[in-house]
Amino acid sequence: MSRSRLHFTPRRPRLVLLHVLLHVIHRGVNRAAIFIDDEGRHHYRRVLREPCLENDIVVHAFVLMDNHAPLLLTPPRPEALTVAMRVVGQSYVQFLNYRHGRTGTLWQGGFKSCLVESDRYALMVCRYIELNPVRTVMVALSEEYRGSSVHSRP
Structure with missing residues (x-):
């Protein structure tokens, strides 16, 4: 009987360009809920704020949906995003495992990211992120959804 060997291919490094925004997505494994209540959303915002400040990452937009968290970020260096995320x-x-008495993984692999290479595309991604609760019929207006950067606008 022969044994098959698993071969793991190392993940390619993320492409991060200076001063180019990234659309980043943290998704729950099998699209399961990652935010069970508002306390979870508040906690995610707190744990997002600190490493972004420490790594000089600018957070332009976010929305904390039930099973994923899309973000629009600008990291200053390639390694900053990986460290912070x-x-x-x-x-x-x-936090979630302790609070809800659960164990195991939560994330569907690591976070995903893609470059946002133009101002027009950046505006589209920002609108896509902040209108996510409206598109999924959770609220009628994006301002009604508490877990969003729409409340951070001046």
Whole structure:
């Protein structure tokens, strides 16, 4: 009987360009809920704020949906995003597991990211993120959804 060997291909490094925004998505495994209540959303915002400040990452937009968290970010260096998102992911999982008496993974792999290469596309991504609760018929107006950066606008 022959044994098959698993071969793991290392993940390619993320493409991060200076001063180019990134559309980042943290998604629950199997699209399961990552936010069970408003306290979870508040905690995610807290654990997102600190590593972003420490790594000089600008948060332009976010919305904390039930099963995913799309973000629009500008990291100053390639490694800053990876460091910050690792802290966010680990801190939030520990919080959620403890608070709800659960164990195991929460995230569907690592976070996903893609470059936002133009101002026009950046505006589209920002609108897509902040209108997510309206599109999914959770609220009639984006301002009605508490877990969104729409409340952070001047």
